[in-house]
Amino acid sequence: MKKFEFNYSKKFKCIGSKCKHNCCIGWQIDIDKKSLSLYQNLSKTDARFDKDCFNENSFNLDSKFSQNKRCPFLDGDNLCHIIKNYGEKSLCKTCKTHPRFKNFFSGRTETGLGLYCEEACKIILSFKPKMKEVLVKDDLKSTALSPLEKKIMAFRKKALSISQNRKLDIGERISLLKNLSSINLDKNSFNRWLDIYTRLDKLDINEFNFHVISHATNFAPIECDFDREYEQLLSYLCYRHLSRAIDLLDLRVRLGFVVLSFNMINHIFSCQNEKTLDTLVEVCRFYSSEIETSDDNIFCLLNEIENLVSFI
Numbered sequence: 001m002k003k004f005e006f007n008y009s010k011k012f013k014c015i016g017s018k019c020k021h022n023c024c025i026g027w028q029i030d031i032d033k034k035s036l037s038l039y040q041n042l043s044k045t046d047a048r049f050d051k052d053c054f055n056e057n058s059f060n061l062d063s064k065f066s067q068n069k070r071c072p073f074l075d076g077d078n079l080c081h082i083i084k085n086y087g088e089k090s091l092c093k094t095c096k097t098h099p100r101f102k103n104f105f106s107g108r109t110e111t112g113l114g115l116y117c118e119e120a121c122k123i124i125l126s127f128k129p130k131m132k133e134v135l136v137k138d139d140l141k142s143t144a145l146s147p148l149e150k151k152i153m154a155f156r157k158k159a160l161s162i163s164q165n166r167k168l169d170i171g172e173r174i175s176l177l178k179n180l181s182s183i184n185l186d187k188n189s190f191n192r193w194l195d196i197y198t199r200l201d202k203l204d205i206n207e208f209n210f211h212v213i214s215h216a217t218n219f220a221p222i223e224c225d226f227d228r229e230y231e232q233l234l235s236y237l238c239y240r241h242l243s244r245a246i247d248l249l250d251l252r253v254r255l256g257f258v259v260l261s262f263n264m265i266n267h268i269f270s271c272q273n274e275k276t277l278d279t280l281v282e283v284c285r286f287y288s289s290e291i292e293t294s295d296d297n298i299f300c301l302l303n304e305i306e307n308l309v310s311f312i
């Protein structure tokens with residue numbers, strides 16, 4: 001099995017209590033059986049591992065040890081009781097891997113960071129070199145890619161070569177990606193796309209609301225001062241979403257999703273009073289947490305894009 005990480009990955013370190021959008025607040029966190037068994041055993045010597053801290057297979061955000069949907073093991077300084085007292089090795093799989101995502105191919109895995117973490121998002125968008133995968137482990141027994149996987153990898157490579165072509169401005173790169181997908185996203189008006197987004201599941205009622213940009217009639221022009229940050233955004237979206245295609249049609253639809261997501265992020269960013277890296281990070285983090293963390297929301301958008309295929 002060959003294992004890859006992206007060339008920005010080693011820069012990541014959780015900022016803990018400094019995080020403004022703590023992943024231990026408001027998120028339903030599943031617990032694997034091995035970790036749950038460990039915690040039940042720790043309850044014999046540590047009163048904090050009260051049975052009220054757990055639902056059947058997750059942390060109980062309504063525990064008597066919790067307030068405002070906080071993980072029952074998050075202390076007053078927004079630090080984890082488990083890490084502080086037992087080390088990161090004692091975390092459940094979900095907490096160990098967050099905010100990472102994985103792409104799986106025959107004999108190959110790729111691990112990246114998700115934009116829904118503000119620190120990971122800042123690292124990705126501010127990264128200067130071109131984003132690429134780096135081999136970190138090879139046991140020399142790798143299974144060959146399937147014919148479909150080879151086509152997915154070739155298509156992804158082509159999309160990435162466009163996204164990372166620094167001889168072109170971002171607007172030109174977006175046009176080429178739209179052509180590569182062969183799906184005319186403009187068959188849906190901006191108001192149609194906005195209506196779709198406003199009807200998606202709202203994961204955090206306190207978050208930015210898509211309704212506040214409803215005064216527009218078209219997607220905003222691309223913010224031309226953020227070509228490098230936008231390149232990293234496009235590269236991230238291509239790596240994360242094209243890799244999960246189940247067939248060649250889905251591959252094109254997912255590239256449509258990449259272009260649509262970029263346009264929506266750029267539009268939200270254009271509506272902000274301050275056009276800074278910190279603002280762009282916050283917009284990308286918001287979009288990712290509301291869209292990428294919800295399979296239902298992604299499916300809804302992919303389905304809408306697929307419906308446009310008949311118009312080609």
